[in-house]
Amino acid sequence: MDEPHVPRHHDRPPFVIAGISIILALAIVAGTFFLILHARSTVSGDTSNEHSSASLTPQLKSQLAAPLACPTCWHPALDTSWQWQLSGTVDQSVNATMYDIDLFENDAGVVASLHAAGRKVICYLDAGTWENWRPDAAQFPAAVLGKLDSGWPGERWLDIRQLSTLQPLLDARLDQCKAKGFDGVEFDNVDGYANDTGFPLTAHDQLIFDVFLANAAHRRGLSVALKNDLGQIPALLPYFDWALDEQCFQYQECDMLLPFIHAGKAVMEVEYDAQPSSFCPQANALNFNSLVKHLDLGSFRIACR
Secondary structure (H helix, E strand, O other): OOOOOOOOOOOOOOOOOEEEOOOOOOHHHHHOEEEEEOOOOOOOOOOOOOOOOOOOOHHHHHHHOOOOOOOOOOOOOOOOOOEOOOOOOOOOOOOOOEEEEEOOOOOOOHHHHHHHOOEEEEEEOOOOOEOOOOOOOHHOHHHHHEOOOOOOOOOEEEEEHHHHHOOOOHHHHHHHHHHHOOOEEEEEOOHHHHHHOOOOOOHHHHHHHHHHHHOOOOHHOEEEEOOOOOHHHHHOOOOEEEEEEOOOOOOOOOOHHHHHHHHHHOOOEEEEEEOOOHHHHHHHHHOOEEEEEOOOOOOEEOOOO
16 A cells, blocks of 8 residues: 555646847847747656657657557446545445545455445556555566655656566556456556656657556456546547546646546546635536545545535
């Protein structure tokens, strides 16, 4: 279990546009100059990676695997109540359609019990970082382990370019998710390209990895959520069934999630220790399924609707 749990949101860069004032009239012959400054992420410090899929050329897009359709997968309705609990014993009394809980910390009996109560159950698993307390941690070779994930003791970023090494390990986790009876999967830390991982990850590296994850989930009949990674939504929307985002109101980026809503795909959203009145009216107007949660992601929950 993530210990202690803190929000997974890694700051995304704002875009700052500065205009250089028009010079004296006699200099008009030289033209008017404007300088557009693009601020990079303070988290990654990597100026080579844009937090956008705008640079995805047709050639690069053609290198991505096609979306694997999953007509039998569970597709949450736009208005879907949910609970997200990643710490402590799962409180099964919460009246919610969907429960998102830890893969390793919950056995098939918990999933079956929630199913008996009419719930859909999602398995949380970390795909983009290595966690030293997981039962399969020793199977990850040192060569794929990067820098520490800031604020998360015992976690290191993974070199997602080494997919031939990571695929069997992630496949085994997905097989466990399926075997326990889960209905879908939430992959965490799928935006390494925008963070200081210790590897020169590009936006395209991230797309290849995220597409692999989505198709691997669908191949097992598992519904799949896109976690954060807002800048790549235009490219990844066809692959993912719904979105889960942290703190879009705090970071003023909720509009980036609207392609999911327009496609009829649910958006699950969380603000941490916020006043419901400060964002719930806007969340409901956007048709988001927003919650207030504590940072530890225990059973505490206030739903906006």
